[in-house]
Amino acid sequence: MRFGEYGGRYAPEILIAPLQELAESYASFREDSGAQSELETLLTSYAGRETPLYRCRNLGRETGVRICLKREDLLHGGAHKINNTLGQALLAKRSGKVRLIAETGAGQHGVATAMAGAVLGLSVEVFMGAVDIGRQALNVARMELLGATVTPVSSGSATLSDAVDCALRNWAATAENSHYLIGSCVGPDPFPGLVRDFQSVIGRELYHQSLALEGRLPDAVVACVGGGSNAIGTFVPLLDTPVRLIGAEAGGRGLSPGDHGASLSCGTPGVLHGAFTQVLQDAEGMISPTHSISAGLDYPGVGPEHANLRDIGRAEYVCVSDAEAVSAFRLLSKKEGIIPALESAHAVAAALRLAEDMDRGSMIVVTLSGRGDKDLGTILGGGA
Numbered sequence: 001m002r003f004g005e006y007g008g009r010y011a012p013e014i015l016i017a018p019l020q021e022l023a024e025s026y027a028s029f030r031e032d033s034g035a036q037s038e039l040e041t042l043l044t045s046y047a048g049r050e051t052p053l054y055r056c057r058n059l060g061r062e063t064g065v066r067i068c069l070k071r072e073d074l075l076h077g078g079a080h081k082i083n084n085t086l087g088q089a090l091l092a093k094r095s096g097k098v099r100l101i102a103e104t105g106a107g108q109h110g111v112a113t114a115m116a117g118a119v120l121g122l123s124v125e126v127f128m129g130a131v132d133i134g135r136q137a138l139n140v141a142r143m144e145l146l147g148a149t150v151t152p153v154s155s156g157s158a159t160l161s162d163a164v165d166c167a168l169r170n171w172a173a174t175a176e177n178s179h180y181l182i183g184s185c186v187g188p189d190p191f192p193g194l195v196r197d198f199q200s201v202i203g204r205e206l207y208h209q210s211l212a213l214e215g216r217l218p219d220a221v222v223a224c225v226g227g228g229s230n231a232i233g234t235f236v237p238l239l240d241t242p243v244r245l246i247g248a249e250a251g252g253r254g255l256s257p258g259d260h261g262a263s264l265s266c267g268t269p270g271v272l273h274g275a276f277t278q279v280l281q282d283a284e285g286m287i288s289p290t291h292s293i294s295a296g297l298d299y300p301g302v303g304p305e306h307a308n309l310r311d312i313g314r315a316e317y318v319c320v321s322d323a324e325a326v327s328a329f330r331l332l333s334k335k336e337g338i339i340p341a342l343e344s345a346h347a348v349a350a351a352l353r354l355a356e357d358m359d360r361g362s363m364i365v366v367t368l369s370g371r372g373d374k375d376l377g378t379i380l381g382g383g384a
């Protein structure tokens, strides 16, 4: 499947058959009403859906714009990631797989995969750079408590991209009994489409809740974009409406190479992790280093569907700096009693900026992708 010119399956020969098998099992899973109702039960009674649409009582009072939050931060595990890991783990189990493979940087996706594996009785192996393991001791402890094996990767820079290589190599050797559970709407086909589908529950609920609670659809929705899964899940059910779709990328310390993670604002077309998309790279195609105060947005690529939505003019993407995200983090905490993830604080900051230019009575929905307890160390450690 392609999204305009983006997407595709740029994978080594040895992975083509497992990817094709996955595409076929997913096609049956989608049509299987038993599978869909099992997923719905898990999302409801295990993960905590549906999440509230909360109209901020205090924020935006000055601007006169209604700002509502789609509260993915209230889900089990504290972020939207569980929508995807439960979906893929159930798909794997129903396809006869007994083991999940994942890779993780900061550890959030590893923890969400370990939860899904535990509840569905699948074994889980998480590949993690040795450097990241040192930095993220608490998430390593969580994964192990949840029954996962955390395998350190010491090759290369011993961080996320080395863990991705290891996980893919492992999948190539074990695909018969294992599923590679990718953490965002990135990677070779069919991953971007299936992750989008599992996250689209966000936008579907938002659509109905907006009509039920506010009597209208919002003028705009805003979501942060790392790989882009919470954003694509927010956007896709609204594609055929007049709602403005706005993604907030990591503007980091500024827009010089190495200082940000803004693949759509500053990238060029290229292949990353098996898909043709917008990539932060130099003139020779070497992937650039990236920076963001939030680990979840610190990624040199973006889901291919976002690249296409940008090109066709259906979605807009803006940059939010580390400093703006930290101000929004503090503001939402103080005004509404909600401590957002630093990733989500990028979306809040973009919404506040947008509100300044909107008419009184306008309505914005921000997808609050996760909660911020995990980020207190960064804030207190001088990130502010």
Ligand SMILES: *Cc1c(COP(=O)(O)O)cnc(C)c1O
Pocket: 079, 080, 081, 108, 183, 184, 185, 224, 225, 226, 227, 228, 229, 230, 231, 296, 297, 341, 343, 344, 369, 370, 371
């Ligand atoms: C992982 C994460 C993100 C980034 O992932 P996307 O695929 O871009 O949604 C954003 N927010 C939170 C809270 C996360 O944990």
